[in-house]
Amino acid sequence: MKQIQHKKLTKGKIALRVLLITIGAVMMGVGLEIFLVPNKVIDGGIVGISIMLSYISGWSLGLFIFILNLPFFFIGYKQIGKTFALSTLYGISVLSVTTTFLHPVPAITQDVLLATVFGGIFIGIGVGIVIRYGGSLDGTEILAILFNKKTPFSVGEVIMFLNLFILSSAGFVFTWDRAMYSLIAYFVAYKTIDITITGLDESKSVWIISENYDLIGDSIMNRLGRGVTFLKGEGAYSGDDKKVIFCVINRLEEAKLKEIVTENDPSAFLAVADIAEVRGGRFKKRDIH
Structure with missing residues (x-):
């Protein structure tokens, strides 16, 4: 059997990855x-545990972040791969050094709500950049992947359970209002990570089944400037041949597309789903004349 040769990253791509992971880790x-830390608000995951241990012991936050995440570097190496593990180790190292250097710097604001929101935004952007370029800044996700293989729970469910337990612990270490602020910071960071990874121009896949497929397809191409693909389908009950229209749009075009479908066939089947990324093909938008 022919062995698959994996392409190595070019020096330019490696340099870009290092630069962006550095930026992401510094932002976090x-x-x-x-x-967050000066206002006694924590993040989720290993970082949240590190913040509480640092507060209790008086030791450096960066030290706890590095030591507690180190075992997950080895797990990530085995479970996901060498490139991911090395990117993660580098990102965590930069994060640890950054927190150590910034610790003496006073907080920008003493308003806890402002600190919670802006801290969550900075963390979300930072984590999102690192994930987008092949690394991680917290071992919780790797632990969740491991639990997922041993238990019936999904990765998302494991992460949610672990973070709820960690964030709730802030009530015992700090105060219960700080635990609630921590939940807000986690939510803001979580949503910001999504936006950073997928981008503001979120794409949607569209599936349409209609007898007037040709009219709908022409309208989508001419009025939206989107390419369409006709797929062959068959009704499971009737056995009739069907034409399925497939195309990719952004969220701002969804209302216009629904209008086009309704105009040409009010009874058409229409399904719209979010997609994280689109590459290649003929799905790029062209100018509408």
């Missing part, structure tokens, strides 16, 4: 030390 460090 800013979110922690300039906003």
Whole structure:
């Protein structure tokens, strides 16, 4: 059997990855030390545990972040791969150094709500950049992947359970109002990670089944400037041949597309779903004349 040769990253791509992971890790460090930590608000995951241990012991936050995440570097190496593990180790190292250097810097604001929101935004952007370029800044996700293989729970369910337990613990270490602020910071960071990874121009896949497929297809191409693909389908009950229209749009075009479908066939089947990324093909929008 012919062995598959994996392409190595070029020096330019490696340099870009290192630069962006550095930026992402520094941004997370800013979110922690300039906003959350001085106001006794924590993040989820291993970082949240590190913040509480640092507060209790008086030791460096960066030290706890590095030591507690280190076992997950080895798990990630085995479970996901060498490139991911090395990217993660580098990102965590930069994050640890950043928090150590920024610790003496005073907080920008003493308003806990402002600190919570802006800290969450900085953390979300930082984590999102690192994930987008092949790394991680917290071992919780890797632990969740491991639990997922041993238990019936999904990765998302495991992460949610672990983070609820960690964030709730802030009530015992700090105060219960800080635990509630921590939940807000986690939610803001979570949503910001999604936006950073998928981008503001979120794409949607569209599936349409209609007898007037030709009219709908022409309208989508001419009025939206989107390419369409006709797929062959068959009704499971009737056995009739069907034409399925497939295309990709952004969220701003969804209302216009629904209008086009309704105009040409009010009874058409229409399904719209979110997709994280689109590459290649003929799905790029062209100018409408």
